[in-house]
Amino acid sequence: MSVEKIVLLLAGTMVLAGSILTVYHAPEWVYLTGFVGANLLFAGMTGFCPMVKILRKFGVKSGNAFHRS
Template sequence: MAIKTISPSEAVELAAQGARLVDIRSPDEFRRTKAVGAESRPLDVIETITGGEPIVFMCKSGMRTSASADRLEGACTGDAYIVDGGLDGWQQAGLPIVTDASQPIEIMRQVQIAAGALILLGVLLGSLTTPVWYGLAAFVGAGLLFAGATGWCGMAKLLAMLPWNRRAAA
């Protein structure tokens, strides 16, 4: 049987009846914002979740859970569900969340901000001064291409070493 997608309000009803709410986002995403009552089980390390109670999975937008539906269903010994719209849908439904603004934004968002700023800077400097600055944009673009192809992001590794990110991981 395929894993069923349910509305955020249906997820709350199931949780009230004993279902477990499992967030599959990365630990840095979970530390910053989470649904009240959710537990962290990152997708990249999730294995069998024991217990016969229903499991309600969520991610940020519902895309990760939908793309991994077979794997998530296989990780459960009981019934499995996916929250439609993920945490975004949960928030739009006005359901309670916990936000810790002292936690840094997720590493991948930091990568997106830094990469976008560097590419824009390279293009602007290349246009206004000398074309050699286009090399900066090309270098960052090549790094993003490599990260997408291999799953290893050098910029994320560098950003993770910055003081605000090391404090959060401790």
């Protein structure tokens, strides 16, 4: 699995988890969703994503996440 796909899956999971926790546990969990969203905006504007750096240190290779077969 490529770095891009892992980042997309992780971001989606964190947003979904934050939303569910906000509704069913405590309203403060909305900050998790906001934090993930802010990081996505930052990565989109600058091209820098901390999660990509972490995954590359673990040896995960880049790929073409949106390649059509």
